[in-house]
Amino acid sequence: RVKAATVLIIAGNSNGNISSGSGFFVKPDKIVTNIHVVDSAKMVFVVGRKKVYNVEGVTGYTPEHDLVVLQVSGKGKPLELNEGQIGEPMYVVGYPRGGYKITEGKVHGIRESDKQLRLTSREFPKNREPVVVSGNSGGPVLNTEWRVIGVAVSSNKGFSSASPSSELKVLLDSANTENLSAWQKKNPILASVYAAWADKKSDSEHYEEAIKGFDKAVAIYRDANTYNKRGLAKDELGRYQEAIQDFNAMIGLIPDSAMAYYNRGSTYFRWNIAKRKSDDTGMVQDFAKVIQDYTEAIELNPDHAAAYANRGVAKVKMPDPDYAGAIQDYTDAIKRNPKDFKSYSDRGHAKLEIEDYAGAIQDYTEAIKLNPDDAAAYINRGAAKVKMPDPDYAGAIQDYTEAINLNPDDTLLMQAYLGRSAAKLALAELALAQAELALAQHEDAKFQHEDAKFQHEDAKRDTTKVYYYLGKIYARKGNYQEAIVNFNKSISAESDDVEIYYVRGNTKQKIGDYEGAIQDYTLTIKKNPDFAEAYYARGVTQLQLDKYQSAIDDLNEAITLKEPAVYAEAYKARGDAKAGLGKDTDAKTDFSIAYYHYGDEAYKRAEYQEAIKNFNRVLELIPNFALAYNYRGNVKIKLAKSKADIDELEGASQLYQEAIEDCDKAIQLNWENPFFYGNRGLAKFLRGIIRDADEAIVDYQAAIEDFTEVVKRKQDFLEQAYYLRGRTRCLLGSAKANQGNAREARKQYKLALKDFKAANKLDTDDASHYRGLGLANAALGKAEAARAAFEKAKQLRAEVEKQAN
Numbered sequence: 001r002v003k004a005a006t007v008l009i010i011a012g013n014s015n016g017n018i019s020s021g022s023g024f025f026v027k028p029d030k031i032v033t034n035i036h037v038v039d040s041a042k043m044v045f046v047v048g049r050k051k052v053y054n055v056e057g058v059t060g061y062t063p064e065h066d067l068v069v070l071q072v073s074g075k076g077k078p079l080e081l082n083e084g085q086i087g088e089p090m091y092v093v094g095y096p097r098g099g100y101k102i103t104e105g106k107v108h109g110i111r112e113s114d115k116q117l118r119l120t121s122r123e124f125p126k127n128r129e130p131v132v133v134s135g136n137s138g139g140p141v142l143n144t145e146w147r148v149i150g151v152a153v154s155s156n157k158g159f160s161s162a163s164p165s166s167e168l169k170v171l172l173d174s175a176n177t178e179n180l181s182a183w184q185k186k187n188p189i190l191a192s193v194y195a196a197w198a199d200k201k202s203d204s205e206h207y208e209e210a211i212k213g214f215d216k217a218v219a220i221y222r223d224a225n226t227y228n229k230r231g232l233a234k235d236e237l238g239r240y241q242e243a244i245q246d247f248n249a250m251i252g253l254i255p256d257s258a259m260a261y262y263n264r265g266s267t268y269f270r271w272n273i274a275k276r277k278s279d280d281t282g283m284v285q286d287f288a289k290v291i292q293d294y295t296e297a298i299e300l301n302p303d304h305a306a307a308y309a310n311r312g313v314a315k316v317k318m319p320d321p322d323y324a325g326a327i328q329d330y331t332d333a334i335k336r337n338p339k340d341f342k343s344y345s346d347r348g349h350a351k352l353e354i355e356d357y358a359g360a361i362q363d364y365t366e367a368i369k370l371n372p373d374d375a376a377a378y379i380n381r382g383a384a385k386v387k388m389p390d391p392d393y394a395g396a397i398q399d400y401t402e403a404i405n406l407n408p409d410d411t412l413l414m415q416a417y418l419g420r421s422a423a424k425l426a427l428a429e430l431a432l433a434q435a436e437l438a439l440a441q442h443e444d445a446k447f448q449h450e451d452a453k454f455q456h457e458d459a460k461r462d463t464t465k466v467y468y469y470l471g472k473i474y475a476r477k478g479n480y481q482e483a484i485v486n487f488n489k490s491i492s493a494e495s496d497d498v499e500i501y502y503v504r505g506n507t508k509q510k511i512g513d514y515e516g517a518i519q520d521y522t523l524t525i526k527k528n529p530d531f532a533e534a535y536y537a538r539g540v541t542q543l544q545l546d547k548y549q550s551a552i553d554d555l556n557e558a559i560t561l562k563e564p565a566v567y568a569e570a571y572k573a574r575g576d577a578k579a580g581l582g583k584d585t586d587a588k589t590d591f592s593i594a595y596y597h598y599g600d601e602a603y604k605r606a607e608y609q610e611a612i613k614n615f616n617r618v619l620e621l622i623p624n625f626a627l628a629y630n631y632r633g634n635v636k637i638k639l640a641k642s643k644a645d646i647d648e649l650e651g652a653s654q655l656y657q658e659a660i661e662d663c664d665k666a667i668q669l670n671w672e673n674p675f676f677y678g679n680r681g682l683a684k685f686l687r688g689i690i691r692d693a694d695e696a697i698v699d700y701q702a703a704i705e706d707f708t709e710v711v712k713r714k715q716d717f718l719e720q721a722y723y724l725r726g727r728t729r730c731l732l733g734s735a736k737a738n739q740g741n742a743r744e745a746r747k748q749y750k751l752a753l754k755d756f757k758a759a760n761k762l763d764t765d766d767a768s769h770y771r772g773l774g775l776a777n778a779a780l781g782k783a784e785a786a787r788a789a790f791e792k793a794k795q796l797r798a799e800v801e802k803q804a805n
Contacts, residue, residue, distance in 0.1 A: 266310060
């Protein structure tokens with residue numbers, strides 16, 4: 001009964017992607033799902049056990065709870081509704097990642113202000129895996145009597161959320177039906193789309209762009225979750241006061257949101273640390289606010305492990321640290337999340353401060369068990385072993401060595417070498433004293449004495465490493481003279497380390513000691529002839545001295561070694577050297593290659609304006625560079641897509657047109673390259689999505705022609721061409737269906753199915769091909785085939801995630 005009532009929702013979205021969610025029948029002709037499942041869908045199919053239902057319109061929705069009720073063609077068996085109770089077992093049902101599944105859990109809590117259900121696994125906190133994952137959104141949450149107590153929404157840090165069934169009852173009373181596309185243009189729904197786009201920008205750490213999207217969302221609809229996410233983005237950029245204002249707004253909308261208090265407390269904490277670094281005042285008051293907010297979060301959610309842990313950190317950071325209170329908070333955090341290695345480590349720090357060395361060692365040991373790659377825990381455990389009443393120098397040396405082997409950052413490496421050096425010296429001095437006493441008493445103790453002297457020298461070798469990492473830290477801070485002093489001390493006894501000479505050379509170069517830098521780079525190359533960065537650095541330094549041919553010789557070597565870190569820079573520098581010799585044509589070639597690589601690197605970093613600037617430079621130097629036109633077009637497609645995602649359609653359309661023109665130029669220069677046709681087809685496909693029906697059809701048809709050109713050539717981009725042609729044909733079919741041309745629509749869906757099959761034949765392990773097959777089959781009314789395709793996509797995704805882990 002439950003499986004028959006639960007549906008798979010397949011959406012062809014306005015960004016061109018194919019996604020899926022869940023839903024269920026609440027009346028014979030109505031299903032419920034989340035707004036975010038269908039808010040940007042160009043085409044939606046509701047797939048039941050034996051048939052596919054078309055969406056006829058929207059009959060009710062509530063943005064506050066992310067719920068929408070859809071009128072569908074045909075009939076289904078609705079599920080009964082009930083109220084959820086704290087502590088009761090429950091089941092989340094739906095199509096996570098496209099495949100049907102029932103996940104067991106429990107109702108962990110119910111938020112007072114809006115009755116939202118907080119869901120966890122039944123083994124929580126031992127098992128903190130979320131019970132709602134991608135694809136579950138919109139599915140039913142059922143009690144043990146198989147009645148609906150909520151609608152699955154999302155997850156965050158082990159907790160999942162569901163909208164209460166009581167809100168759903170209100171929506172069922174509406175008798176009006178609204179067209180889906182008209183509903184999608186309402187402000188609350190547009191705000192949801194903007195926020196989803198901004199979420200993706202935040203996930204990829206493009207916070208400035210994310211904030212623009214969140215700004216658009218809250219300007220047309222005030223949503224607590226959007227304020228929260230905008231606050232987090234501002235926090236990442238160090239805009240702490242603005243972030244706090246957003247969390248205040250969230251608290252105004254949801255006064256009992258533990259998340260809002262927790263996030264505001266975290267921002268107060270980071271703001272205070274920033275003040276400390278800038279020698280600002282007001283620390284005590286701010287830390288009091290930190291602790292107050294974490295306390296409020298704990299009162300609202302007594303199982304908020306992170307709030308306990310962070311409150312403990314705040315207590316330690318106070319000018320008058322409360323170590324006892326911090327230890328209790330860390331203990332409470334560990335109780336709620338036994339796998340929290342950081343709380344073990346932090347509790348170890350607090351115990352170290354109150355001279356509970358045995359307790360500190362225990363905690364660091366637990367932290368290391370949970371996270372064997374935590375170099376800091378090894379270093380701190382080593383420090384605790386040395387401070388014991390009966391110091392364990394050998395154990396400390398072993399810990400410092402483990403930390404060094406993990407190769408952490410320079411600061412931790414310096415601490416590890418310094419600690420190991422001190423422990424070795426202490427152990428060596430003890431052994432030396434014992435050996436000298438033995439030597440005075442027994443002539444045959446000479447070997448013991450020699451061994452003790454060797455230990456002492458070994459300890460000194462660690463000290464040289466300390467000088468090396470201390471030098472790097474000074475250099476990073478701009479204190480180059482002090483850095484060189486420390487590098488010199490390190491080199492005196494550790495001349496085999498090639499990196500030291502290279503780093504010292506870089507430091508000399510920064511203070512204008514070019515001859516000294518060249519000497520160090522030469523020593524580096526002598527010890528490691530494949531060190532591309534050293535050839536590049538020496539070449540650039542030769543350039544500073546106007547030694548153009550010597551610079552070219554070094555830069556040739558750097559380019560030959562193809563080290564990505566200096567590859568483009570080496571071409572640029574070689575161009576400067578050739579220009580210095582008057583070889584302007586050769587210099588122009590090198591500059592164009594350098595700018596081309598700069599553009600490519602900027603594109604990979606998603607710095608699209610910078611990429612366009614560099615491709616422009618390439619085309620100024622070499623106007624007939626087909627690849628540069630193509631890649632500039634590709635960048636413009638990315639920029640256009642970003643604008644389209646936040647409804648800046650005029651700007652997006654202009655950029656798509658410019659991209660098409662760039663690809664036109666590339667094709668004129670090299671009509672055989674399939675990639676150029678594919679790129680132009682992509683621009684037309686995406687532009688069609690944002691245009692009115694008649695213009696969209698023209699763009700879809702033109703895109704299909706371009707993808708067909710790729711297929712004809714049977715070279716690169718073939719698999720992608722089949723897949724994109726299939727997606728385009730699905731959208732063309734949907735546009736024809738909306739015009740009432742069902743026959744043409746079905747023809748396009750059949751052709752799309754063939755394309756997805758062709759793409760899948762070329763790569764059977766690509767989940768997106770199966771999602772395409774699912775969409776085409778759903779459009780053709782083949783429910784079982786559509787579900788089977790999404791089930792296969794789910795399996796492939798699970799395999800990829802398993803390999804990644």
